[in-house]
Amino acid sequence: MLHSIATVSLSGTLLEKTRAIANAGYDGIELFENDLTISTVSPTDYRNLLAELGLELVGLQPFRDYEAMPEPFKTRSLDRAKRKFELMHQLDTETLFICSNTSPHTIDSLEKAAEDLYDMAELARQHGFRIGYEALSWGRHVNTYHQSVEIVRRANHPNLGNILDNFHISALNSTFEDIYTIPAHKLTIVQMADAPRFDMGAMHLGRHYRCFPGQGSFPVVEFLKAVQSTGYDGYLSHEIFSDEFRSSAIEPVAVDGKRSLIWLEQTLNQTPKPDLQRLEFVEFTTTPDAQPDLIDLLANLGFAETFRHRTKAVSLWQCGQVTVVLNRQADDYAPNTVCAIGFRTPDKQAVAQRAKQLRYDWQERSRSPNELDMPASRGIGGMLYYFIDESAGNAIYDLEFDPTGHTPTGPDALRFDHIGHTVGHDAYLSNTLYYRTLLGLSVDESLELLDPRGIVYSRVAANGSGSIRIPLSSSRSQGTSSDQFVARSGSGIQQIAWHTDDIFGLVASVRNKDLILPIPANYYDDLQAKTDLPDAQIAAMQAHNILYDRNESGVFFHVYFKEINGLFIEIVHRQGSYSRFGEINAQVRLAAQARTRT
Numbered sequence: 001m002l003h004s005i006a007t008v009s010l011s012g013t014l015l016e017k018t019r020a021i022a023n024a025g026y027d028g029i030e031l032f033e034n035d036l037t038i039s040t041v042s043p044t045d046y047r048n049l050l051a052e053l054g055l056e057l058v059g060l061q062p063f064r065d066y067e068a069m070p071e072p073f074k075t076r077s078l079d080r081a082k083r084k085f086e087l088m089h090q091l092d093t094e095t096l097f098i099c100s101n102t103s104p105h106t107i108d109s110l111e112k113a114a115e116d117l118y119d120m121a122e123l124a125r126q127h128g129f130r131i132g133y134e135a136l137s138w139g140r141h142v143n144t145y146h147q148s149v150e151i152v153r154r155a156n157h158p159n160l161g162n163i164l165d166n167f168h169i170s171a172l173n174s175t176f177e178d179i180y181t182i183p184a185h186k187l188t189i190v191q192m193a194d195a196p197r198f199d200m201g202a203m204h205l206g207r208h209y210r211c212f213p214g215q216g217s218f219p220v221v222e223f224l225k226a227v228q229s230t231g232y233d234g235y236l237s238h239e240i241f242s243d244e245f246r247s248s249a250i251e252p253v254a255v256d257g258k259r260s261l262i263w264l265e266q267t268l269n270q271t272p273k274p275d276l277q278r279l280e281f282v283e284f285t286t287t288p289d290a291q292p293d294l295i296d297l298l299a300n301l302g303f304a305e306t307f308r309h310r311t312k313a314v315s316l317w318q319c320g321q322v323t324v325v326l327n328r329q330a331d332d333y334a335p336n337t338v339c340a341i342g343f344r345t346p347d348k349q350a351v352a353q354r355a356k357q358l359r360y361d362w363q364e365r366s367r368s369p370n371e372l373d374m375p376a377s378r379g380i381g382g383m384l385y386y387f388i389d390e391s392a393g394n395a396i397y398d399l400e401f402d403p404t405g406h407t408p409t410g411p412d413a414l415r416f417d418h419i420g421h422t423v424g425h426d427a428y429l430s431n432t433l434y435y436r437t438l439l440g441l442s443v444d445e446s447l448e449l450l451d452p453r454g455i456v457y458s459r460v461a462a463n464g465s466g467s468i469r470i471p472l473s474s475s476r477s478q479g480t481s482s483d484q485f486v487a488r489s490g491s492g493i494q495q496i497a498w499h500t501d502d503i504f505g506l507v508a509s510v511r512n513k514d515l516i517l518p519i520p521a522n523y524y525d526d527l528q529a530k531t532d533l534p535d536a537q538i539a540a541m542q543a544h545n546i547l548y549d550r551n552e553s554g555v556f557f558h559v560y561f562k563e564i565n566g567l568f569i570e571i572v573h574r575q576g577s578y579s580r581f582g583e584i585n586a587q588v589r590l591a592a593q594a595r596t597r598t
Contacts, residue, residue, distance in 0.1 A: 001236045003261045004028035004058045005254070006191075007035045009240035012250045014039040015049070022053035024254040025359075028235055029055050030189075031091065033062070033084075043090035058189065058235055059132065060088055061097035066120065067133075067151070068106045068113040068141065081120060085127045095188060096124065097132045097163060100139035100148060108141040114154035121160035132188030134163035137171045137202035145169050146178055152186060161188035164227065165239065167195060167210055170218040171202040179226035187232045191239045192264065194218045197445055210240045212260035214436045215429040217445045221267050228268060236261050248426055256433055259358045263437040266357075273440030274351045276343045278467045279416040280388050280396075281316075282496060283325035283340040290335035291326060293564050298324060300510045301498075301569070302410015307401035315404075316397060320414030322498055323397075332382075336565040338493035340376070340384035341419065343439075343468070348375060348387040351438070360438050372399050377438065380430045381423060381491030385439070410509075413501045417572050418460075418469035418581065420495025422482045427491055428457065428474040435461035435470065443472075449586040452594045453479035460581070471495070471581060481590055484597075485566040496569050503557045503573035507544040517560040517568070517592050519545045547585040554578030560589055562596055 003026050010017045014035045021029050029050065036046065050057055063084060066077045084096060098120070101113075121131045135148035142148055145164060152162050162182060169176070194216030195209055213220040224236075238257050245253050266273075286294060298317050303324065307316040313328035325340075333339045345351060352375060355362040361378040365371070372392075376384045388396060423431050435441045441461040449456040454477020461470045473494070475482040485494045500506045510516065524542040527533065533548070541548060541557070549556040554576020561569040572582075 001233055001265065002027040002056075003258060004030055004056075004189075004235045004237040005257050006030035006032055006061065006237065006239040008032035009238050009242070009245060009257065010250050010253055011246045011248060014041060014046070016250055017254075018046075018049060018053065018055070020250040020254040022055055023251065024258045026254075026258060027056060028058040028237070030058050030097070030237055030239065031060050031093070033060060043087060047090065047092045057091055057093035058237065059095035059097050060084065060091065060093055061099075061239075063096055063098045065101050065103040065106070066098055067101055067116040068109055069101065069103065069116070070105065070107060073103075073105055074116060078119065078123065081123060085124070085129060088129060089127070094128065095130045095132055097134070097189075100133075100135045100142035102136065102138065102140050104140070106140050110142075110147065110151055110154065113142065113151045117151060117160055118155040118157050121155065121157035125157075125159040130159045130161065130188065132161055132163040134165055134191075135168060137168040137206065143168075144172060144174055146174070149178065149182060161186045163188050163191065165191040165193070166218065166220060166223040167191070167193040167206055167239075168202070169223065171195070171205060176223055176226040179223075180229050182230050184231035184233075187227070187230065187234065189235050189237055190224075190227050190232065191237050192220060192224070192261065193238065193240055194220055194260075207241045208243050210242050211244070211429050212238065212240065212257050212433065213264050214260045214443075215256075215432045220264060224264055224268050236264070244426065244429060252430065255359060256430055259360075259433060259437055262358060263433075266354075272350065274345060274354060274438070275347065276345050276439060276441070276463050276468055277390055277465075278344050279419065280342040280344050280386075281323040281325050282338050282419065282493065283327055283342070283384075285327050285330035285333040285335065285337055285339040287328060287335045290565075291328070294326070294336050296512065297515055297561060297564065297569060300512050300515055301506070301571075302408055302414075302509065304406040304408040305404055306406055306408070307397050307403055309401050316401060319408040319410040320412050322414050322416060334489045334565065337489045337567065338383065338419075338496075340386055341493070342374070342386040342388055344390045345387050346390045348389060351375075351377070351387050355438055358437055360434070370399055372396055380427050380434050383492055411500050411502065411506060413499075415499050417497040417499035417570075417574075418471060418495075419493050419497070420471045420473060421492070422473045422485050422494035423491040424486045425474045425476045428472070431472055431491075432459065432461070435472065441468065441470070447583060449473075449583065449590070451475065451477065451480040451482070451587075451590045453477055453481075453483070456480055456482050456586075456590070458583075466579060469581075481566075481593055488566050494567050496567070497558075497572050498569070499572050499574065501573065503546060503559060503571055504540060504544060506571060507546065507559055515561050516545050517562050517589070517596065519547060519588060519592060523547070523588050547582060547588065549578075549580070549582040549584050551578060551580065556580065556582050558582050558585070560592070563593060568593070
């Protein structure tokens with residue numbers, strides 16, 4: 001299918017938007033008339049610019065409050081349409097988009113709506129134009145596609161077709177089965193959007209919180225599957241009303257929109273997505289002056305420096321199945337921050353191919369025969385994501401590193417549980433798209449976490465087995481933990497959680513107990529009141545500052561360590577099939593961390 005986007009989806013002037021759309025690789029553009037109205041460019045000059053950029057003007061929109069109106073409103077609207085048709089001749093576009101009526105004067109009659117749209121389509125035919133009609137989810141009488149499709153069917157005019165916008169369909173939780181029955185030639189255009197599942201009216205959600213497919217929680221693939229079944233092969237287009245996009249840089253948003261359409265079609269066509277099997281390492285940038293804090297924490301958890309690079313100031317600290325890389329020569333990052341993470345995959349070339357299709361930054365490492373083949377993608381915000389062949393086994397470090405002879409003292413079963421990625425609010429949606437489209441991870445719905453200074457939004461990206469879990473967090477509230485971290489270090493990994501099979505034993509083995517984040521006694525008093533845990537167990541948890549959660553699937557124990565440059569380590573112990581992250585304790589943790597910063 002061809003790809004287009006409405007100018008209303010982006011910030012900036014009409015000319016800035018149009019050039020960004022062309023640079024992002026779209027085939028066409030929907031012109032939101034107000035963008036032209038406030039511009040100094042003439043319709044003819046704009047038509048010439050589109051021809052120069054190789055963009056088709058897919059349609060002019062929106063034409064509002066037309067159908068099922070009494071006189072004199074209908075006649076006035078037809079006169080208004082004639083002027084729009086003159087404009088369309090100047091612009092060299094053939095389609096006018098009409099949305100369902102929201103006027104208090106409109107009549108609740110499908111038959112009247114069909115008659116009026118027939119008259120409009122007949123007028124359009126005389127100009128060689130077509131009319132597309134869609135149901136707004138907040139239309140006064142017509143607010144579902146079932147109604148709008150029936151109106152188009154009753155009108156029965158060859159120059160009248162349906163606009164299907166999945167936002168308006170999914171915002172009302174409508175099902176898709178009737179889409180399968182629509183003839184392909186009666187589909188004028190298909191518009192794609194996504195949105196979070198916020199508890200608010202469709203109008204407010206639609207005018208402020210739409211986003212690109214893959215960034216929200218709507219069933220976008222299922223919708224497009226229904227459209228594909230009709231045989232439709234026209235434009236897939238974006239019409240996105242978003243406060244976030246209106247305040248963001250134009251070019252990156254335009255490219256994200258293009259990526260989302262590519263991902264949609266890849267998913268629909270069952271193109272194999274990258275298979276990331278597990279997290280191999282996290283890499284810190286540090287300095288000789290800054291590293292003692294980090295090394296002290298690692299040593300207290302039983303890590304040992306097991307390998308040193310032969311030619312670089314880089315070493316490996318390992319414990320169980322966990323590898324931490326300390327890089328003392330990466331000057332582009334703040335000390336003691338994560339500059340890279342590594343994933344194991346059976347096919348890194350598949351990741352490379354997808355990165356290039358989606359126009360993500362892909363870097364093939366220039367290497368000698370004695371260096372590991374480890375390409376990377378530079379993510380949103382600059383962190384590197386490395387990809388290592390699963391077939392390389394456990395000897396991948398032997399090419400570049402020499403063993404030190406030091407042996408870890410921590411648990412052999414220690415492994416990565418999850419890593420928390422914190423980003424600025426303007427990068428939350430882009431990172432969501434990155435994890436879903438390039439890395440092939442599923443992304444769940446956003447949750448609100450209460451910080452003493454405001455709200456933190458968090459959602460989890462994960463692979464199918466759960467061996468990779470990445471909570472993605474952001475905040476618009478000034479002074480929250482997330483906000484302070486981004487202000488200090490930029491977007492990056494703020495949390496690293498490792499799993500142990502014996503959390504009480506591991507915490508007891510920590511020599512420097514001052515490294516552990518203290519939890520107030522009130523928490524354990526409350527735990528005693530609302531659970532049936534034995535008093536002795538709660539006392540042991542309090543002695544070790546261990547927190548607790550449970551659900552129908554299992555039990556979760558976890559403990560936090562004090563922040564280092566805003567980053568913190570968590571040790572977790574899952575029992576049963578518990579798959580969450582102890583979100584119920586997030587407010588306790590955030591408040592405790594805030595106290596340690598004062």
